[in-house]
Amino acid sequence: MKKLEEKIIKEGSVLSDSVLKVDSFLNHQVDPFLMKEIGEEFSRLFADRGITKIVTLESSGIAPAVMAALTMDVPLVFARKRKSLTLTEGLLTADVYSFTKEETNTITISEKYIKKTDNVLIIDDFLANGQAAEGLINIVSQTGASIAGIGIVIEKAFQDGGKLLREKGFKVESLARLQSLSGGKVEFAEEALT
Amino acid sequence: MKKLEEKIIKEGSVLSDSVLKVDSFLNHQVDPFLMKEIGEEFSRLFADRGITKIVTLESSGIAPAVMAALTMDVPLVFARKRKSLTLTEGLLTADVYSFTKEETNTITISEKYIKKTDNVLIIDDFLANGQAAEGLINIVSQTGASIAGIGIVIEKAFQDGGKLLREKGFKVESLARLQSLSGGKVEFAEEALT
Numbered sequence: 537m538k539k540l541e542e543k544i545i546k547e548g549s550v551l552s553d554s555v556l557k558v559d560s561f562l563n564h565q566v567d568p569f570l571m572k573e574i575g576e577e578f579s580r581l582f583a584d585r586g587i588t589k590i591v592t593l594e595s596s597g598i599a600p601a602v603m604a605a606l607t608m609d610v611p612l613v614f615a616r617k618r619k620s621l622t623l624t625e626g627l628l629t630a631d632v633y634s635f636t637k638e639e640t641n642t643i644t645i646s647e648k649y650i651k652k653t654d655n656v657l658i659i660d661d662f663l664a665n666g667q668a669a670e671g672l673i674n675i676v677s678q679t680g681a682s683i684a685g686i687g688i689v690i691e692k693a694f695q696d697g698g699k700l701l702r703e704k705g706f707k708v709e710s711l712a713r714l715q716s717l718s719g720g721k722v723e724f725a726e727e728a729l730t
Numbered sequence: 731m732k733k734l735e736e737k738i739i740k741e742g743s744v745l746s747d748s749v750l751k752v753d754s755f756l757n758h759q760v761d762p763f764l765m766k767e768i769g770e771e772f773s774r775l776f777a778d779r780g781i782t783k784i785v786t787l788e789s790s791g792i793a794p795a796v797m798a799a800l801t802m803d804v805p806l807v808f809a810r811k812r813k814s815l816t817l818t819e820g821l822l823t824a825d826v827y828s829f830t831k832e833e834t835n836t837i838t839i840s841e842k843y844i845k846k847t848d849n850v851l852i853i854d855d856f857l858a859n860g861q862a863a864e865g866l867i868n869i870v871s872q873t874g875a876s877i878a879g880i881g882i883v884i885e886k887a888f889q890d891g892g893k894l895l896r897e898k899g900f901k902v903e904s905l906a907r908l909q910s911l912s913g914g915k916v917e918f919a920e921e922a923l924t
Contacts (some may be wrong), residue, residue, distance in 0.1 A: 565807045565843040566792075568800035594789035595808065598760075602793045606762035613759045614789065649759040 537711040541724055543570060544690070544712055550720045554664070554692065555636070562661055562689065563596045568649050573705025574711060578659060578687040581709040582608075585684040587657045589613060589650060591676055593632075593643060593668055596661040600689055604659055613649045615672060617641045628678045632671035635664065643668075645675050652680030663688040663710060666697025673706075690714065693725045731771050731905040733917055737764060738884070738906055744914045748858070748886065749830070756855055756883065757790045769797025772853060772881040775903040776802075779878040781851045783807060783844060785870055786834075787826075787837060787862055790855040794883055798853055807843045809866060811835045811866060822872045826865035829858065840842050846874030857882040857904060860891025867900075879903065887910075887919045 549557040561567040578600070590612045592601035598614050605612035617632075618641075626647040633640045650656065658672045669686055676683055683706060691698050691710035694717075701708050713725035743751040744884050750872045755761040772794070784806045786795035792808050799806035810834075811826075820841040844850065852866045863880055870877060877900060885892050885904035888911075907919035 559840065560843070564810070564840055565805050566796055566799065568806060569803075571796060572775060572800060573797065595792060595810070598792040599796045599806070602760055602762050603797060605760065606766060609763075611759050612762060612793070616789070646758055649754070649817050698824060727794070 537574070537593065539570065539573060540689070540712045543567070544722060548722060550722060553717050556696070556717055556722065558690065562599075566599045568599075571599045571603045574600045574689060575605075575607045578604040578709070579607040579709055582657055582685050582687065582707075584631060584684075585707070587684050589654045589681075590657050590659055591615065591645070591650070591672055592659045593617070593672060597659055599622045600661065601659040604657070604687065608657075611649075613645060613691070614636045615643045615645045617643055628675050630671040630674040630678075633667050635667070643671050643675065643701070647679060650676060650679040650681050654679070655684045656680040656681050657684050657687060657707050659689075661686045661689045663691040663701075663708070664695045666700055669697060669701060685709065687711075692717075709716070733764065733767060734883070734906045737761070738916055742916060744916060745909045747911050748889070750884070750908065750916065751887075752884065752910055753827070753879045756793075762793075762794045765793045765797045768883060769799075769801045771905055772798040772851070772889040773801040773904070776851055776879050776881065776901075779851070779901070780849050781878050783848045783875075784851050784853055785809065785844070785866055786853045787811070787866060788883070791853055791862075794855065795853040798851070798881065802851075804866045805843075808841060809837045809839045809869060811837055822869050824865040827861050829861070837865050837869065841873060844870060844873040844875050848873070848875040849878045850875050851878050851881055853883075855883045857891045857902070858889040859886040859896075860894050863891060863895060881905075884908065 547560045590605045594614045629645045660673045685707040688710040693713040715725040716723040741754040784799045787809045821838045850870050879901040882904040885907045887907040909919040910917040
C-alpha cells in the first residue's frame with residue numbers, strides 16, 4: 537500500500553535492525569484517515585472470503601481493525617492482554633510471548649463473541665515472529681470458527697512469522713512488507729505475497 | 731444519545747449496583763457503526779471548540795475516539811497504561827487508580843504528540859469517579875495545551891466524577907448518563923448536562 541509505505545519512510549524511526557517505531561501514526565498517535573484507508577484496503581483484499589467477524593489484539597490493532605469492521609459491515613472483537621473484573625466467565629485464553637517486551641501475556645477472548653459458524657479475519661498492526669497472530673489463531677480455533685485470513689499493517693519480512701503462517705496455508709496480506717531495517721534504513725520487499 | 735441508550739437497555743448487563751457490562755458493543759466486542767455514530771455525535775457536541783487533537787486511554791477508548799478523530803479531521807493520541815520498549819524518551823506520566831480493577835496504573839503519553847498550542851478533546855468510554863479523566867487532564871496539562879472538553883460514552887451519574895469535573899469548569903458531554911443500576915435495572919438521568 538503505497539500511502540502506508542510513504543508514511544513509514546517519512547515518519548517511521550528505525551531504532552535497531554529489527555525495530556521500527558511508527559508511533560506518530562499507528563502505535564501511539566493515530567492518523568484516522570490512514571486507518572480508514574487501511575480498513576478499506578483490508579476489505580478489498582479479503583472481499584471474497586465471506587468474513588463475518590474481525591478479531592484483533594489490544595491496543596494498537598484496534599484502530600485499523602475497527603475501520604476494517606466498519607467497511608466490511610461486521611463486528612470487531614479485541615482480545616485483551618489483561619484480565620478484566622467484568623469479563624470473568626467463559627474466557628478462552630492463549631499465551632503470547634512478546635520478543636519486544638520480553639514477557640508472556642495471556643490473551644483472552646470471551647467465548648460468547650465468536651461462534652463456530654464465524655469466518656474470522658485476524659488483523660494486527662505488526663507481524664514479526666508471528667507470536668501474536670499464532671495466539672489469536674489458537675484462541676479463535678478453540679471456538680471451532682474458521683480463520684478466513686490474516687491482515688497485517690506492517691510485516692517484518694526479515695523475520696519468519698509471515699513465512700510460517702503462509703506455509704500453514706493461511707492467507708496473509710500485509711500492507712507494507714519490510715525487507716530490512718539494516719543501517720537505520722527502511723527497505724521494502726519488492727512485492728506483497730499472498 | 732437515543733441509539734446508545736437503546737443498545738445499553740438491549741445488550742447491557744448490570745453486574746452490581748455500580749457495574750454495567752457493555753462488552754457486546756464497546757469494551758470487548760465493538761459495534762463499528764455505533765462507534766461511527768458516537769464519533770459523529772462528539773464532533774457535533776464540540777463543533778465550536780476548535781479541537782486540534784483527541785486524547786484517549788487504551789484500550790476501550792480507542793474505537794469511539796478514532797471515529798471522532800476521523801469526523802473532526804484531527805489526530806488521535808492514546809495514552810498507554812503500560813510502558814513500551816519503543817516509547818522511552820520524553821514521556822509524560824500520571825497515576826490513575828482504577829476502582830474497578832483495584833490497582834494504580836501509571837499512564838503515559840509522549841510529549842512529542844501534544845503541543846502547547848493544542849486544544850484537546852479528551853474521550854473515554856466510562857466516567858465514574860473521574861480518575862481516568864483526571865489523569866488525562868493532568869498529563870495533557872503538563873504540556874501546556876488547553877483542554878477543550880471531555881467526551882464520555884457512558885457516565886455513571888450516581889458517582890461523582892462528572893460533578894467534580896463540571897464544578898472545575900470543564901465542558902463534559904456524556905452520550906448516556908446512568909442515574910442508577912439498582913436492582914439490576916438501568917435507569918437513565920432525565921437529560922444530559924453540560
